[in-house]
Amino acid sequence: MAFDEERYVREVLEPAREAGGTPPADLGARYQLGEAMTARDVAETAKQVRQCWRRxxxxxxxxxxxxRxxxxxxxxxxxxxxxxEGDLTPLRAALRDSHARAGRRLDDAARRLDDAAGPLRLLSPALLSTIARSVGVGQEEALRLAAARSIDVREPDPLPRAAPYSGYGRAREALDALGLPHLGRFVFGDDCAGMEVLDDVVVPGAEPVAEAVAAAEARWAARPRGPWTVSADTVLTALRGTPDPATLVRYDIVARLRERVREHPYxxxxxxxxxGELDLAAADARRLIFAVRGESGGVPSGPAARLRELVDAGEIHAAVDYADALGPQDLTGEAAELATEVRARLAGAVRxxxxxxxxxxxxxxxxALRDALQRVPDLPGAADMLARLAPYPARGVRAEPQGDGVGLTWQPSPSRAGRVVYDVHRNGAPLSTTERxxxxxDRPPVNVPVTYSVVARRDDASAPPAVAAPVxxxxxPGDVRLTAGDGVVWGRWTRPAEASRVVVSRDGLPVQVIDTGFRDAGVVNGTAYVYVVAAAYPGPEGEVFTPGVRHTVTPRGLPRPIAGFTLHPDPSSPGTLLAWYDEPPSGVVEFVALDSAPxxxxxxxxxxxxxxxxxxxVPSIPTREGQAIRPGAQCVLLAVTIAGDLATVGGHLEHVNLATPTGLSAQRxxxxxxxxFDWPPDVPEVEVRWAGRDMLVSSAAYRAQGGVRLEAPESEALTVEVAPTALVRGERLCGPPAWVRLAGRVPVRYDLLREGPAWRRTVVVEVTSDRPVRLRRLALVLKAGHVQPKSADDGVLLDHWTDVDLPARLSVPAPRQDKPYWLRCFAEGASPAGRRWSPGDDDFDGIADGGIMDEDTAGEGPADGGEVALIDPPVRRMKVG
Structure with a gap:
C-alpha cells in the first residue's frame, strides 16, 4: 500500500504534538508498518516515513x-x-513489545481519567489535556477514552457570586424559621424533587417560576396571620424585589451547596x-458540585482540613488530641468549630x-458502650470492655433422638442487646453455630451416652453453657419394606452397623428372621397384620431393643391379568381415549406408560x-365400559391389575399419538x-377396514378421489372403520379408529296400475322384492300439480297398509282429482343414508346386529331388521294428466 503522507500527519504527527510532543509508543503506528509487509516493504515504508519527518x-x-x-x-x-537484509524477527518482536507498551499507556490514561472524574463523572478540558500530555496520548484519544467511561468533558458552569437581592440574608433567616431547606420548597411546594437550576429553574410537572410565585403568594394570603405568615411575607418580598425570581432560587441553592462544600465532604x-436535601435532579447536582468544586481552588489544607479528615475517618479521639496540640492562632473559624464539636463528642462518650x-x-x-463507640469509634478501652460483656445464658436445653440423629431445642437468651448466637457442643467439642x-x-455416636450443651455468645463474649440431659x-432398621402376596408376607431392611441383630414380630408374636429379611407364610388372605421391625443393641445389662418400625399389611390373592384391551377415541374430549376390557374378578386395573415393550x-x-x-x-377416569385415559405422547400402554403391593402384568399396545378422523359418514x-371424513392433522395415511378387508389410503389419494369408495353387497350389514396409521421404526402402527355401521338394504319395487271401467276404476299397487320381507307400513300419497311428493306428509294420504308381506297386491279406489296429479308410495323407516356411531352414544346398545338407526327414523326399520330401499316405477305410472 502506498504511503499517504497527509494521512500520516493527520493521524500520527498531530496527535503526538497535542500529547506534549510524545512520539507514539506503538512502532507500527510510528512507522506505518503492517503485519503482512515483506522485508522490502518495511525498508521502503521506513524510508518514506523518515523523509516525511524531514519535511x-x-x-x-x-x-x-x-x-525526539x-x-x-x-x-x-x-x-x-x-x-x-531479510530478517524481520527482531523487528516483529519490537513491534509486539511496543504494541503492549501502547496498550499499557492507554490503560494508565483510562485509570487517571477515572480517578480525576470521580463519582461526578465530569472533567474540565484543561485537566483532560494535562492528563493526556502526562501520559503521552493525543487529545482525541483522551476524549474517546473519556466518552467510553461516561465522563463528560466540559467547562464548569458559571455561578452567581453575589445575591441578586440585597436583603437575601433576612430571607434566608425567614426560610429557616419556616423550616424549609431551600427557597425552591417555598416556591414550588414540598414536591419539587428533580428540580433543575442551572440552565433554567424548572420542576417537573410544575408551572413556571413566575406563576409558582403567584400561587405561593395566594396560598400564604389565605392563611390566618401569625409568626409563620410574617416570615412568609419576608420571603415573598425578596421574590418580588428580584427582577427575575429564578435567579434568587438559583443563588439560594448555590449558596447552600457552597456552605456544604466548605466542610470538605466526599x-x-x-x-x-x-x-436529597436540595431536591436537585441528578444531572444538575453533578454539574453544580463540579462548578462549586472548581471555585474552591483545589484540595483544602490547614488545621480545619486536617480536623475534618480525622472526623470523616471516625478518629474523634485523635482529632481532640490534634486540636489540643494546636495554638490559639490556629483554632479560628471552621477549625475552632470542629474542635468544639469533637471535644463535646468525646466528653459524651466518656460519660x-x-x-x-x-x-x-x-x-x-x-x-451504653455501643452508644459511646458510635460517638467516638476510637474511644480508648471501650471496644475491649464491649468484647467482655457476655449475654445471659440459654435455658431449657433438650436433646431427643430423631431417627439416625438428635434434635436439639432450647429457650433463647434473655439478653435484649446485641446480636446473640448459639454455639452447640457435643461432648464438649464444637458442633455448629446458629441464631435459631x-x-x-445428623451423625451422633451410636449406642453410647452423648451430652449436648448450648453456649450463648455476643461477639467474642460467651455465657456459661446450658447442658442437656445425656441421650x-x-x-x-433402615429401608424397611414389607410386601404382601398370596398367603405370604415378606420383608427386607438394612441393619444398622452398630446393631447386633434385627427382630420382627407379627401382632406381638415373633417371626423367624433370615439375615436381612423374613418370609411369613402363616397368614390368611384378606386379614390385616401389624408387623414391628426393631433393632437390638448390646448394652451393659444385655440387649436393648428399639421401639421398632411398624407396618400394617394385608395379604391378598394374586391379581389376575387383563388379556387384552381396545382403544377408542372419546368424541366428547379430544386427546382422551376409551380403554375397553373385561373387568377382572379382583384387584384394580391401572394403565401405565412405558418407553418400549414391557x-x-x-x-x-x-x-x-x-x-x-x-x-x-397415565391419568384415567373410570367409565361404564372401562377407563378414559390420556396417554399423551407416543408410548407403550400397559394394563396392570393391582392388589395390595403386587401388580400383575396384562396386555399392552403401542400407542401412537395419531389424531382420530372426525365427521365420519358412509352412504350406500x-x-x-x-x-x-375430515382428514386428521399430521397423519400421512389412514387404514380403512370393512367386511374383513382393509386398504391404505393416503391424503393425496383421498383428496384426488373426493373420498373413499368401497364395494360391498347391498343386502349385507356393514361396519366401516377408519384408523390413522404411520410407520414407526419400520413397523406400521394404528391409532384409535372411528367407525360407522350400515344396515343391509332390501330393494323393494312397486308399480301403479289402473283397472276397471271408468265409473269404477281402481288403483292397484303391486309390491315385489328379491326375497320375502315384511313392510311395517306402506302409504300411498296423492299430490296435485306438476311436482311429485317428496315425503309421506307432502300431499294427501289416499290409503296406508301395515305389516305388509311381500309380494303383495293392494288396491284403492281411483281418486276424483283434477288433472294433473301425482301418486307415489312411501315405506316408513326407509332411508338412503347411514348414521355415524361412536362409543358413548346413549342409544348405542339398542342397535341390533345387521340393523341401522338413521338420523331421521331411528328404531323404525322393517320387521326383519333390514333397511328398505323403495324403488319408484316409471314417471308415466306415477303422473296422471
Whole structure:
C-alpha cells in the first residue's frame, strides 16, 4: 500500500504534538508498518516515513517532536537494518513489545481519567489535556477514552457570586424559621424533587417560576396571620424585589451547596445532599458540585482540613488530641468549630463509658458502650470492655433422638442487646453455630451416652453453657419394606452397623428372621397384620431393643391379568381415549406408560414398587365400559391389575399419538359405499377396514378421489372403520379408529296400475322384492300439480297398509282429482343414508346386529331388521294428466 503522507500527519504527527510532543509508543503506528509487509516493504515504508519527518521538521510546531523521533530512531536502526537484509524477527518482536507498551499507556490514561472524574463523572478540558500530555496520548484519544467511561468533558458552569437581592440574608433567616431547606420548597411546594437550576429553574410537572410565585403568594394570603405568615411575607418580598425570581432560587441553592462544600465532604456525600436535601435532579447536582468544586481552588489544607479528615475517618479521639496540640492562632473559624464539636463528642462518650463501668446489668453496659463507640469509634478501652460483656445464658436445653440423629431445642437468651448466637457442643467439642433456637446432629455416636450443651455468645463474649440431659442414639432398621402376596408376607431392611441383630414380630408374636429379611407364610388372605421391625443393641445389662418400625399389611390373592384391551377415541374430549376390557374378578386395573415393550411377559406378578419405578402413571377416569385415559405422547400402554403391593402384568399396545378422523359418514349407492371424513392433522395415511378387508389410503389419494369408495353387497350389514396409521421404526402402527355401521338394504319395487271401467276404476299397487320381507307400513300419497311428493306428509294420504308381506297386491279406489296429479308410495323407516356411531352414544346398545338407526327414523326399520330401499316405477305410472 502506498504511503499517504497527509494521512500520516493527520493521524500520527498531530496527535503526538497535542500529547506534549510524545512520539507514539506503538512502532507500527510510528512507522506505518503492517503485519503482512515483506522485508522490502518495511525498508521502503521506513524510508518514506523518515523523509516525511524531514519535511515536517521545517514547521516549528513539529520540530520538537521530530527531534525526539529521530533520536529514538537511532535505537531502532539495527532492527530496520536486519529487516533490509531479510530478517524481520527482531523487528516483529519490537513491534509486539511496543504494541503492549501502547496498550499499557492507554490503560494508565483510562485509570487517571477515572480517578480525576470521580463519582461526578465530569472533567474540565484543561485537566483532560494535562492528563493526556502526562501520559503521552493525543487529545482525541483522551476524549474517546473519556466518552467510553461516561465522563463528560466540559467547562464548569458559571455561578452567581453575589445575591441578586440585597436583603437575601433576612430571607434566608425567614426560610429557616419556616423550616424549609431551600427557597425552591417555598416556591414550588414540598414536591419539587428533580428540580433543575442551572440552565433554567424548572420542576417537573410544575408551572413556571413566575406563576409558582403567584400561587405561593395566594396560598400564604389565605392563611390566618401569625409568626409563620410574617416570615412568609419576608420571603415573598425578596421574590418580588428580584427582577427575575429564578435567579434568587438559583443563588439560594448555590449558596447552600457552597456552605456544604466548605466542610470538605466526599463527592458521594455532596451528591446525596444535593439530590436529597436540595431536591436537585441528578444531572444538575453533578454539574453544580463540579462548578462549586472548581471555585474552591483545589484540595483544602490547614488545621480545619486536617480536623475534618480525622472526623470523616471516625478518629474523634485523635482529632481532640490534634486540636489540643494546636495554638490559639490556629483554632479560628471552621477549625475552632470542629474542635468544639469533637471535644463535646468525646466528653459524651466518656460519660457513657463510665456509666457502663458502673452498670450491674451487662445489657445496660453493652448499650451504653455501643452508644459511646458510635460517638467516638476510637474511644480508648471501650471496644475491649464491649468484647467482655457476655449475654445471659440459654435455658431449657433438650436433646431427643430423631431417627439416625438428635434434635436439639432450647429457650433463647434473655439478653435484649446485641446480636446473640448459639454455639452447640457435643461432648464438649464444637458442633455448629446458629441464631435459631433449634439444631440437629445428623451423625451422633451410636449406642453410647452423648451430652449436648448450648453456649450463648455476643461477639467474642460467651455465657456459661446450658447442658442437656445425656441421650443414647440407637437407629431403627433402615429401608424397611414389607410386601404382601398370596398367603405370604415378606420383608427386607438394612441393619444398622452398630446393631447386633434385627427382630420382627407379627401382632406381638415373633417371626423367624433370615439375615436381612423374613418370609411369613402363616397368614390368611384378606386379614390385616401389624408387623414391628426393631433393632437390638448390646448394652451393659444385655440387649436393648428399639421401639421398632411398624407396618400394617394385608395379604391378598394374586391379581389376575387383563388379556387384552381396545382403544377408542372419546368424541366428547379430544386427546382422551376409551380403554375397553373385561373387568377382572379382583384387584384394580391401572394403565401405565412405558418407553418400549414391557420387560415382563403377560401374567407376570411383580412388586408394585418395581412397576412404579419402571413406568409412568397415565391419568384415567373410570367409565361404564372401562377407563378414559390420556396417554399423551407416543408410548407403550400397559394394563396392570393391582392388589395390595403386587401388580400383575396384562396386555399392552403401542400407542401412537395419531389424531382420530372426525365427521365420519358412509352412504350406500347400490353395491358401492361412499365414505367421507375430515382428514386428521399430521397423519400421512389412514387404514380403512370393512367386511374383513382393509386398504391404505393416503391424503393425496383421498383428496384426488373426493373420498373413499368401497364395494360391498347391498343386502349385507356393514361396519366401516377408519384408523390413522404411520410407520414407526419400520413397523406400521394404528391409532384409535372411528367407525360407522350400515344396515343391509332390501330393494323393494312397486308399480301403479289402473283397472276397471271408468265409473269404477281402481288403483292397484303391486309390491315385489328379491326375497320375502315384511313392510311395517306402506302409504300411498296423492299430490296435485306438476311436482311429485317428496315425503309421506307432502300431499294427501289416499290409503296406508301395515305389516305388509311381500309380494303383495293392494288396491284403492281411483281418486276424483283434477288433472294433473301425482301418486307415489312411501315405506316408513326407509332411508338412503347411514348414521355415524361412536362409543358413548346413549342409544348405542339398542342397535341390533345387521340393523341401522338413521338420523331421521331411528328404531323404525322393517320387521326383519333390514333397511328398505323403495324403488319408484316409471314417471308415466306415477303422473296422471
Amino acid at each position: 515536517a521538521r521545517g514547521m516549528l510546531k513539529y520540530r520538537r517532536l521530530i527531534d 523521533m529521530e533520536a529514538d530512531h537511532a535505537r531502532f536502526a539495527p532492527l530496520f537494518a536486519a529487516a533490509a 463527592d458521594d456525600t455532596l451528591l446525596r445532599h444535593a439530590t 457513657l463509658r463510665d456509666r457502663a463501668r458502673a452498670a450491674i446489668d451487662p445489657d445496660d453496659a453493652w448499650i 433456637t433449634t439444631a440437629r446432629d 443414647v442414639v440407637r437407629p431403627e 420387560q415382563w411377559t403377560a401374567g407376570t406378578t411383580v412388586p408394585l414398587a418395581d412397576l412404579r419405578a419402571a413406568s409412568r402413571a 349407492r347400490g353395491a358401492t359405499v361412499y365414505v367421507g
